[in-house]
Amino acid sequence: MLAENPIHIANAEASDARSEAHLQLTHLEKRYGDFLAVEDLSVSVRRGELIALLGPSGCGKTTTLRMIAGLASATSGAIRVDGREIQTLPAHARDMGLVFQSYALFPHMTVERNVAFGLEMRRNSKDQIAGRVAKALELVQLGHLAQRRPRELSGGQQQRVALARALVIEPSILLLDEPLSNLDAKLRDQMRVEIRDIQQRLGITTVFVTHDQVEALSMCDRIAVMDKGRLAQIGTPQDIYERPATPFVAEFVGRINKLPGRGTSANEITVGDRRFGTAGKGAANGAVTAMIRPHRIEIVPRGTPADNRNAAEGVITRATYVGDILEYMVALEGGVTLAVETATGGHRRNFALGDEVELRWAHEDTLVFGADA
Amino acid sequence: MEQKNSLPFTIVVALLFVFLLAPVLLVFPMSFSGDNFMSFPPSSWSTKWYAALPGNTVLIGALWTSLGLAVVVTTLSLLIAIPAAYAIARIEFFGRETLFALFTAPLLLPSIVLGLAILIVFVGIGLISTFPGLVLAHLVVTLPYALRVLATALSTLPHQVEEAASSLGATPLTVFRRVTLPLMTPGIVAAAALAFLVSFDEVVISLFVVGPRITTLPVELYRYVDTRADPLVAAASVFLILGTVAVVLIVERTMGLNKAVGKG
Ligand SMILES: Nc1ncnc2c1ncn2[C@@H]1O[C@H](COP(=O)(O)OP(=O)(O)OP(=O)(O)O)[C@@H](O)[C@H]1O
Ligand SMILES: [Mg+2]
Numbered sequence: 001m002l003a004e005n006p007i008h009i010a011n012a013e014a015s016d017a018r019s020e021a022h023l024q025l026t027h028l029e030k031r032y033g034d035f036l037a038v039e040d041l042s043v044s045v046r047r048g049e050l051i052a053l054l055g056p057s058g059c060g061k062t063t064t065l066r067m068i069a070g071l072a073s074a075t076s077g078a079i080r081v082d083g084r085e086i087q088t089l090p091a092h093a094r095d096m097g098l099v100f101q102s103y104a105l106f107p108h109m110t111v112e113r114n115v116a117f118g119l120e121m122r123r124n125s126k127d128q129i130a131g132r133v134a135k136a137l138e139l140v141q142l143g144h145l146a147q148r149r150p151r152e153l154s155g156g157q158q159q160r161v162a163l164a165r166a167l168v169i170e171p172s173i174l175l176l177d178e179p180l181s182n183l184d185a186k187l188r189d190q191m192r193v194e195i196r197d198i199q200q201r202l203g204i205t206t207v208f209v210t211h212d213q214v215e216a217l218s219m220c221d222r223i224a225v226m227d228k229g230r231l232a233q234i235g236t237p238q239d240i241y242e243r244p245a246t247p248f249v250a251e252f253v254g255r256i257n258k259l260p261g262r263g264t265s266a267n268e269i270t271v272g273d274r275r276f277g278t279a280g281k282g283a284a285n286g287a288v289t290a291m292i293r294p295h296r297i298e299i300v301p302r303g304t305p306a307d308n309r310n311a312a313e314g315v316i317t318r319a320t321y322v323g324d325i326l327e328y329m330v331a332l333e334g335g336v337t338l339a340v341e342t343a344t345g346g347h348r349r350n351f352a353l354g355d356e357v358e359l360r361w362a363h364e365d366t367l368v369f370g371a372d373a
Numbered sequence: 374m375e376q377k378n379s380l381p382f383t384i385v386v387a388l389l390f391v392f393l394l395a396p397v398l399l400v401f402p403m404s405f406s407g408d409n410f411m412s413f414p415p416s417s418w419s420t421k422w423y424a425a426l427p428g429n430t431v432l433i434g435a436l437w438t439s440l441g442l443a444v445v446v447t448t449l450s451l452l453i454a455i456p457a458a459y460a461i462a463r464i465e466f467f468g469r470e471t472l473f474a475l476f477t478a479p480l481l482l483p484s485i486v487l488g489l490a491i492l493i494v495f496v497g498i499g500l501i502s503t504f505p506g507l508v509l510a511h512l513v514v515t516l517p518y519a520l521r522v523l524a525t526a527l528s529t530l531p532h533q534v535e536e537a538a539s540s541l542g543a544t545p546l547t548v549f550r551r552v553t554l555p556l557m558t559p560g561i562v563a564a565a566a567l568a569f570l571v572s573f574d575e576v577v578i579s580l581f582v583v584g585p586r587i588t589t590l591p592v593e594l595y596r597y598v599d600t601r602a603d604p605l606v607a608a609a610s611v612f613l614i615l616g617t618v619a620v621v622l623i624v625e626r627t628m629g630l631n632k633a634v635g636k637g
Contacts, residue, residue, distance in 0.1 A: 071536045091539040092548075098540040104533035108555045117551075121542035169541065 021080070022047035022205045023068070023173055028077035030063050030229075037063045039229040041077070048203035050196065052216035055226035056252065061209040062101055064226075065175045068207065069098045081173070092121075094173075097166035101177040101209075103158045105150040111137065111161050112146040118169035136168035139194055141187075155182045163191070167198060174199065174206040180215065192219050213253045217241060225249050243279070247369045250291050257297075257338045259290040260371065269368060272334040276310040277363030287371030295341040296365040299328065299357050309360045314338070316355045326350065330359060397614060404607035411604050422608040432593055432609060439573055439590040442504070446511040446572040447565050450519040453512075454564060458523035459553070463532070473524070477517040484577035487513060492581040502584025510582045511575055515568040522567060526560020527553075559627070566624045570617060 023045040030038040038060040045051050053061045066072035068079060070091035079087055086094060097118075106114050115136055119129045137143045140160035150158055159182045166174060179195070180188045196219050199206050210216050216223045217237040224234040225248075233245040244250035247258075261271035267280035269288055276290065302313065317337065318329040321344070328340040328351065338359065351357055399413060407417030427433065460466075461473050479487060491510045492501070500506030530553065538548045554561075576591040583592050590609075598606050 069540050071540065090545075091536070092542050092544050094540075095542070096540060098537070100533055100537060102531075102533055104531065104537040106534060106538070106552060108552075117538065117543075118541035121547070165537075165541070 020044075020046050022049070022082060023207070024078075024080040024083075025064075025068070026078040026080070028064070028067060028079065029075045030060070030067060030072065031075040036229050038067070038074075041226075041229075041231050043224050043231065043234060045205055045207065046221075047205055048200075049221045050199050050206045050208060050219065052220035052223045053207055053209045053226060054211065054213060054216040054223050054252070055232075056211060059226045060229040061211075061226060062177055065098065065177050065207065065209055068173075069096050069175055070094050071098075095171050096173045096175055097169055097171035097204075098175045099159075099162045099166045099177055099179040101181075103150075103162040105158055105161055105165070107150050110147050110149055111142060111153070114150070114161055115165045115168050118165060122169065132168055136164040139167070139198070140164045140191070156184070156187065159183065160191070163195070167195075170202055171204065174204045175209075176206065177209045178211070179208075180210075181212075188215075195219070217253065225252060227252075244367065247289065247291065250367060250369070255294050255339065255341075256367075257292045257294060259292070259336055259338075261288050261290050262286060263288045263368065267363065269366075271336065274312060276312075276366055278366040278368045279364045289369050289371055291367040291369065292338070292361055292365055294327070294339040295325070295343075297338065297340045297359050297361045299330070299340055299342065299351055300360055302356055302358050304358060304360075307360065309362050310366060312338075312359045314357060314359060316351050316353055316357060319351065319353055330357065332359075400607050400610045400614065403604050404611045406604040406607070408604065410602045411607065415604075422603070422605050425605055426608055426612075429605065431588075432590065432597070435588050435590040435593040438504075438587060442507055442511065442589060443569045443573040445508055446515055447568040449508065449512060450515045450568040451561065451565055454516055454519035454523050455557075455561065458520055458527055459549070461520075462524055462527035463535075473520075476520050479513055480517045480521070484514070488578040488581040491578060495582060501582060502586045504587060506582050507579065507587065507589065510578050511572045514575060514578060515571050518567045518571055519564040522564040523557065523560050526557050526563075530556050562624055562627045566620050570620060 021044040025041055025043045028038055028041040029036065041060075041064060043051070053064060055061055063072060067074045070086075070089060074087065078085055081094075106117065109117070112133055115133045116129050119132060124132070134143065134146075137146055140163055142157060142160055142164065145153065145157065150161065153161065159179065163176075163179050166176070176195070180191050183191060192215065195206075195208075198204070208216070208220060217240070220237065222234060222236055223240045225232040225240060227246075227248050233240060233249045235243075240249060241253055244253065250256050259271050261269040261276070263269050263286060264275070267278050269276055269278055269290055271290065278290065299316075312332050314330040314332040316328055317331045318327075320327040324344060325341045326344050328342070329337055330340055331337045340359065403411060403413060403415065404422060405418050405420060406412075406415035407419035407421065408415050457476065461469055461476075488510075491513065495501050495506050495510070500509065534556070535548050535552050538552045539545070543551065574591060575589070576595055579589045579592050580595075583589060590613075594606055594609060
């Protein structure tokens with residue numbers, strides 16, 4: 001094995017990656033004056049993959065999509081489709097479906113004409129257009145509003161027209177800029193399923209912009225988390241959630257407790273005079289920040305026999321009922337307070353304000369980052 | 374925006390309207406005067422001035438010239454101003470603002486200055502007292518208006534709608550034809566009406582360019598009152614006022630209609 005020529009291996013890998021990557025961004029940068037909206041962004045999207053672009057407002061998600069769609073020019077970097085640089089192609093020649101964050105429907109056309117527009121540009125026959133438009137409108141549950149104008153629709157209805165307009169052309173690459181932001185919870189769930197379904201059925205490579213981590217985690221193959229124009233982490237939902245690369249990612253994809261501590265070895269830290277086992281990633285010596293998700297902590301009565309988990313004694317200072325979960329605040333000795341979430345349900349034991357309890361959580365649920373987190 | 378106007382405000386507005394419209398409204402009774410000179414109120418009534426209008430070949434000839442001129446000037450204004458406004462509103466190029474300022478500068482210059490300048494230039498190249506000369510002179514005033522109105526119309530048109538069209542596969546020309554142009558229609562109608570009225574009403578600059586071979590209606594009316602004092606011009610003015618009102622109403626209708634069917 002080791003005798004094999006390493007250059008060959010490298011070449012094989014490179015060509016493999018190229019054939020696999022449908023859409024590839026390399027060192028992409030967008031500058032507005034002195035302001036870097038997107039910086040050194042490299043992402044490779046596989047054919048048929050649904051990838052989420054997740055990040056807080058203003059982190060450069062829309063800017064990235066616009067560069068891919070050809071509506072904004074990159075300051076530097078490459079955008080390749082099937083290995084070919086496409087930045088010289090004008091937007092109308094890129095065969096990408098784009099759902100704008102602001103919908104951008106044609107105000108002078110009916111819903112039906114809006115959805116038909118892309119098919120007309122592709123010179124489909126009249127019958128074919130009518131059939132496909134009707135199907136697309138059915139998909140977004142707007143068949144009954146086909147003759148309305150955009151301004152006669154609610155925000156959520158307009159958003160669904162925008163979605164239908166992009167889906168109906170069955171583009172090779174679909175770019176969705178927060179396409180569900182304006183829908184109620186139930187409709188949003190239905191649309192998630194529809195988008196995922198059509199995307200899988202047609203194998204459309206899709207970039208899905210969202211700042212909703214639940215959406216990203218639940219429907220995407222992989223997630224690219226962006227922070228201030230840069231890629232913070234890219235990986236599967238599990239990677240992102242269980243093994244966040246930075247404190248920013250850890251905090252962005254869900255609630256998390258922060259504990260200041262000191263690293264003592266690769267898989268142990270001390271917080272005050274307590275020792276906790278960790279996920280084992282941080283070899284950091286010196287000041288560290290430990291992070292633990294509230295729902296990964298279990299509350300047990302004091303005196304419960306020790307197990308191989310981390311343990312800390314504390315007092316319940318607040319208990320809040322939020323429907324499907326109970327939220328506790330537990331003050332540890334030494335001034336640190338941890339949030340703990342437990343599922344509500346008859347068989348569970350509930351604790352009350354002032355109860356003296358013990359917290360237990362697994363070593364691998366203790367994420368460790370540098371102290372500046 | 375619903376707003377309760379206070380009584381004093383209403384009175385001020387009413388007075389302003391009377392002040393502005395009184396001379397215009399006086400034209401109507403005057404045009405039915407039976408006298409041979411303009412006076413108010415007329416001592417007797419008749420429709421003889423209306424009867425005399427068609428017989429005045431100078432005025433009728435000038436009317437046709439003015440109408441033809443206004444149509445040509447309006448068409449050319451649109452043909453030039455639509456692409457120009459599009460370029461200024463949509464394409465980033467060096468000196469864009471300067472160019473726009475330059476284009477619309479004639480709006481700020483006194484007509485008399487423009488007229489003189491045009492006279493000086495036109496005399497040398499034989500454009501005085503010619504139809505093309507009048508067209509060019511009028512374009513100097515109508516283009517800035519048309520450009521202003523169209524640039525405003527374009528700037529309120531969201532660029533993303535055009536981007537959406539191109540991302541759906543429309544070439545720039547198709548985007549313009551199927552999206553930009555229809556959404557600009559109210560602006561185009563307004564620009565056309567404005568160019569037409571400005572050209573049709575133009576006196577000062579025309580005075581420098583007209584000559585023995587060609588003349589316009591406003592210039593002829595001006596000359597008429599200079600030499601005669603009979604109420605024929607009042608009868609002519611009634612038609613001009615009604616024509617202007619008709620144009621404004623048409624604009625109101627199309628714009629209003631357009632709002633009703635799409636833009637909004
Ligand atoms: N035309 C522009 N000129 C200058 N700065 C811009 C321009 N467009 C975007 N920006 C800046 O670039 C940054 C990224 O903007 P972008 O629209 O990509 O954010 P986003 O991640 O889509 O945010 P949101 O979730 O709010 O939509 C922002 O800080 C924004 O202010
Ligand atoms: Mg955005």
